[in-house]
Amino acid sequence: MYARCLEELEDRGEAVVSSAQLASDCGVNAAQVRKDLAYFGEFGIRGVGYYIKDLSDDIKGILGLNREWRMAIIGVGNLGTSLLLYKDFLKKNYKIVAAFDVDLSGVVGKVSEKIGKPVEILHPDRLKEVAKQRKIDIAIIATPASEAQNVTDKIVAANIKGILNFTPAQIKVPRGYTVKNVYFTTILDNVAYLLQSKRK
Template sequence: MKFSKIPEATITRLSNYSRNLEELLSENINVISSEKLATRCGVNSAQIRKDLAYFGEFGVRGVGYYVQNLLFEIKRILGLNKEWNLGLVGIGNLGSALIAHENFLRQGYHFVAAFDNDPVKIGKKLPNGVKVENIDNLEEVKKRENIEIGVVSTSAGTAQAIVNRLIKADIRAIINFAPVQIKVPPGFRVENVDFTVKLDSLAYHLTSEED
């Protein structure tokens, strides 16, 4: 099955729906109207229906959505009915913070390997039990630990070279936290994380409310 026509924005909204459905479950809410779910997710109910319609029919007329069912289906769609193995490159402040951040594990993302080129860091055990490996051992560790997604938290100047090595090791999906736009060849995917985009939204609202 291929879903090649699905807009990226739909995928991002599915993530948002799944986060909110998880919260509902933890609040012991088992059924929710499409309007209430929409309000909670910050969209309108037509948007939710349209996003879900790419994948099937999930609502129940006159009822809304069964929370657990819809969460299960969205996780299946997103590929989150399995756990994913992450390999982190760059064990500075940001890398250390990422590996300790509770959200990854909660959402099914496991840091199974960590790499650096600093002899002081190589061989050290991180709080999650993973030992820092020499980046030169990337291909070997990738196979041993079955790394599926690369996480780059190096400096901007190093990031593209590291990504090129991840690609050479056939790690097909990469998330980049270095402040530089990374390019990958066809068949590979990169998501560049830019913390400042959310600040722009705050700046916009602070500005337009002051006027």
């Protein structure tokens, strides 16, 4: 959140930000900002605030955001296509370097048409070979839930250590792999809870 706010301030050409301003931009209070940043060893300068560029670089370094992360999308249906089209990746340090689908014939033409340039879609059996060649760090699973574990096993065999799972399936990985699940229904549960508690 701080990294994103600081990026916006940088884009606007600002050099310095007070904790009050940063708090307001981030939707928290100034005491929280000072506490959070102190945790990372950042204390700002009394009467001045924080140097935006320095603070932004420090936070990005801590979060691993100052390097390129190379990603593969597995499953090029509607969700996979929308991720391929997701323009916000371009602004950040995430790069989709490969796309995989079992249905090569049905998908390639449609996706290329939507994206406006030819898109190469590979069979998931080639994951291991391509992961090594293209140095893939993160695999995004956007297949049907029934395929999720099967695909996960291929990702593990390809030694891709980061997995973003968009299916509702609970996937199993060995130690040393990082899985982040994006369950739409869990996100909705959260909205429902907030609505429910406001009504009381």
